[in-house]
C-alpha cells in the first residue's frame with residue numbers, strides 16, 4: 001500500500017494499537033508545548049502525576065496569552081509555570097518572547113517529530129513537516145509524564161496544490177478558500193495533508209498559516225512535506241541539523257481529495273461570526289472600518305510583517321481607523337527594527353504591541369461598541385474580541401493593511417506595488433527570552449494565592465438522573481462555554497471564579513440553574529465544543545455538577561477534555577431525537593456499567609415527556625475505563 005506522509009509518521013511513532021481509521025492508538029510524543037492560559041492547569045496536573053523530569057526530548061512552556069497583568073494573578077501564574085518548568089527540565093519562554101506557535105516554528109519544530117500542545121493551533125508547526133496536534137491540558141501533562149498520547153486514527157484528506165500564489169494573496173487566502181468549501185466541520189476526523197507541484201511555491205510561513213487554520217476546519221492536524229524550502233528555512237534559522245526530508249509515497253492512498261490551483265486564489269474574507277462564513281473581498285468590499293489588527297499565530301511572521309511595511313511605506317493610516325500590529329516573536333520584531341520596517345509602521349501611524357496573542361484572545365484592543373474590526377487572526381466568534389456587538393472579519397495582512405489606509409474593506413489585488421519580500425540571508429538567533437533548565441537552580445514551586453485546586457471527577461454511578469440545564473444549537477464554541485477576555489483570563493487557574501461566567505454568550509443564568517438543580521445535563525447540537533483546546537470548558541461544567549453532555553456530534557479536543565474530566569460526552573443514535581427534548585426536562589440514564597462499551601446499549605429515558613432515545617457506542621476501551629473512574633487523572637495516576 002502506498003502511504004501518505006501522515007501515516008508514515010504515525011507508523012514511526014506507534015507505541016500500540018492498529019493504524020486503522022477510527023481505532024485508538026498510542027503514539028510516542030517527542031515534544032510538547034504549553035502556553036500560559038492553559039498551562040497553569042497542565043502544570044498543576046503534572047505536579048499531581050509526581051514525576052521528576054519530563055519524558056519528552058523537548059518541552060517548552062510559553063508565556064504569550066495573559067500578558068496584560070492588570071493585577072497580580074497573571075504574574076503569579078507566570079512565576080508558577082516558571083518554577084515548575086525549571087524543576088521538570090522544561091524550557092521556559094518569557095513574556096515578550098512571542099506567540100508559542102511562531103516561536104516554536106522558528107526555534108524547535110522538527111520535520112517528522114511529534115508535537116503535542118495545549119493549544120488548538122499547535123498544528124501550525126505542520127508547516128515544517130512536524131506531526132503537531134492540539135490537545136487538552138491533561139493530555140499534554142500525561143505526554144510529559146509518560147512520553148505518550150492516545151488518539152483516534154484519523155482519515156487522511158489530501159489537498160493537492162498546483163500553481164503559484166500572486167504577491168497580493170497569502171496562505172490565509174488559501175485556507176479561507178478551503179474553509180469556504182469545507183466549513184468548520186469539514187476537517188473533523190481528518191488530517192489535512194498537502195502535496196502537489198504547488199507546495200514548492202509556498203514559503204514555510206505560508207504553509208504554517210494554512211496549517212494553523214486547519215484547526216478551524218476541525219481537523220486533527222494539517223501537514224506539509226519537508227522539502228528544499230523547509231531546508232532553506234531551517235538553515236536561515238540556524239538549525240540545518242534539524243532537517244529531514246519527508247513526503248508521501250507517489251500515488252498514496254487518501255480518503256478524500258481536494259484539488260486547488262494556487263494561481264486562481266483571490267483575496268478572501270471571513271465575515272462575522274464564523275471562520276467559514278467566507279466571501280471574496282471583491283464581493284463585499286467598501287464596508288467602513290474602525291479597527292485593523294495584524295498579528296496572531298496565523299499571520300505574524302517576518303514575511304507577513306514585511307508585506308505590511310511595504311504597503312504602509314509612504315502612506316498614512318486612515319483617520320477613522322486604529323491600526324494595531326503585533327509581530328509574532330521577539331525575533332521578528334528585532335528584524336523589523338534592524339531593517340527599518342518598524343520605522344515605516346510607526347511613521348504611518350500604527351500602534352505597535354508586544355509580541356503576544358493580545359487582541360486575538362481579547363487581551364486588550366477591544367473594538368468600540370458595534371465597531372467593525374478587520375483582523376489577520378483565525379477566530380471571529382461573537383464576543384471574543386471583548387466587545388459583544390463588534391463585527392469581526394478575518395483576512396490576510398495585505399488586505400488588512402490596505403483597508404487600514406483606505407478606511408474601508410478593500411481588495412489588495414488593486415495594489416500597484418510589487419509586494420514580493422526579499423529573502424533574508426539569515427533570521428539570526430535570539431535566545432534572550434528563553435530560560436533553559438540547565439541555566440537555573442531548581443526553585444521551590446511558587447503557588448500564588450489565585451491558584452486553586454483542579455476539580456477532579458468522581459467514579460461513575462450506574463444510573464444518572466438529572467435535569468437539562470441548557471439546550472444549545474450547532475457549533476457551540478469553547479468561547480461560549482468558558483469565555484475568554486482580559487477580565488477572565490487572570491482566572492485560568494481558578495475554576496470556581498470562571499464558573500460564574502459559564503455559557504455567558506448564550507444565557508446569563510447557567511450557574512444559578514446548575515446550583516438550583518444540583519447539576520445535571522447539557523443538550524448540544526452538531527460540532528459541540530469547537531474552537532479552543534481549553535479544558536476549562538470541561539472543568540467549569542464539572543465544577544458545576546454537569547454529568548453528561550448529550551449532543552448530535554462533538555469537536556475532537558473538547559470530547560477528549562470531557563472524557564478526561566469524567567463527564568460523559570454522549571452522541572444521539574438518531575440526531576432527530578434532539579428535537580423532542582427541552583430545557584428543564586428530567587432524564588435518566590440507566591445501565592452505565594456495561595452500556596458505554598462497543599457491545600453495550602445505552603437508553604436515555606425522558607421522564608418529563610415519557611419518551612426514550614438511544615446513544616451511540618463510540619468510546620475506546622480506555623475511554624470507558626477513564627469515564628468509569630471519573631477522569632483521566634484518576635486513571636493515569638497509578639501508571640506513572
Ligand code: MIC
Pocket residue numbers: 037038065118119120121361484531532533534
Ligand atoms: C484560543 O485561540 O482560543 C486560545 C486562547 O489560544 C486557546 C487556548 C485557550 O483557551 O487558552 C486555543 O486555541 O486552544
Ligand code: SF4
Pocket residue numbers: 065099119121296297298356357360361377378
Ligand atoms: Fe494566541 Fe490567538 Fe493563536 Fe490562540 S489563536 S494561540 S490566542 S494568537
